[in-house]
Every structure is written in C-alpha cells, then in structure tokens.
Amino acid sequence: MRLYDLATGKISNVFSPAESPFSRLSYHFEWSKGGERRVAFVDPLKEEKGSASATMDVDKGIASLKMIEPDPDSPRVFDGLSLDWQTNDKTLVITGVVEGRPISVSILTTAEKSAFSFDGIPENVVVRDPDLHS
Numbered sequence: 001m002r003l004y005d006l007a008t009g010k011i012s013n014v015f016s017p018a019e020s021p022f023s024r025l026s027y028h029f030e031w032s033k034g035g036e037r038r039v040a041f042v043d044p045l046k047e048e049k050g051s052a053s054a055t056m057d058v059d060k061g062i063a064s065l066k067m068i069e070p071d072p073d074s075p076r077v078f079d080g081l082s083l084d085w086q087t088n089d090k091t092l093v094i095t096g097v098v099e100g101r102p103i104s105v106s107i108l109t110t111a112e113k114s115a116f117s118f119d120g121i122p123e124n125v126v127v128r129d130p131d132l133h134s
Contacts, residue, residue, distance in 0.1 A: 074105070
C-alpha cells in the first residue's frame with residue numbers, strides 16, 4: 001500500500017507486498033470519518049484463504065493492521081466492493097450476500113469477529129453496489 005500526498009507529491013509506503021496478508025488490494029478504500037488517518041478495506045487473503053476486512057492507521061503502517069476475519073455464521077462479505085464507515089467510526093457497512101441476494105452488512109471494527117445484517121428489509125429489495133456485476 002502506498003500513500004500519495006497531493007500537496008507535496010511525496011509517495012510513501014504504508015506497507016510492502018511482502019508484509020501484506022492480502023494477495024491484492026482493490027481501489028476501494030474508505031477513510032475514517034473522524035480526524036484519524038485510518039483506512040478500511042476488504043480484499044482477498046494470500047494463499048487463497050478467502051477474504052477479510054481490515055482497518056489500519058496509515059501513519060503507523062502494518063503494525064496497526066487490524067484484521068476482522070469473517071464469521072462463518074454471518075453473511076458473506078464481498079471483497080473489492082464499496083464500503084463506508086458509520087459516523088461512530090466503529091462500524092463499517094459493506095455489501096454482503098445471503099442466498100444469492102445482495103444485502104447490507106454491518107461489521108463492528110472493534111471486535112475480531114462481528115457482522116450483522118439489517119433485519120426487516122423486504123425480500124424484493126436488494127442492495128446495489130455499482131461494482132457488483134450480476
């Protein structure tokens with residue numbers, strides 16, 4: 001992961017490919033809504049171990065990487081799609097899937113495993129992500 005400072009033109013490495021637990025990083029990152037320089041992303045892990053959500057402080061680098069492993073009982077979360085921090089800076093909303101139906105999934109970033117869907121959404125209503133091609 002590299003960081004490009006628009007004001008100075010300086011490029012800095014947040015972490016190298018060798019340090020990363022991810023096989024690739026998509027262009028879908030979401031900056032924390034607070035004043036912190038935390039970023040969130042969901043991408044595939046190395047060695048085909050599935051996908052994981054993660055947050056990190058870009059100024060602290062790989063040492064601050066917090067992995068949020070998918071809970072086997074929660075909806076599947078798509079890697080490489082749009083995500084958004086809630087205003088509390090403790091929760092992410094990500095596109096997930098239950099029985100082939102795209103839904104919103106909320107992931108608590110302060111726990112190792114914690115995801116939940118939003119109950120009460122009618123069956124004929126689905127989440128649409130511009131990057132989700134069906």
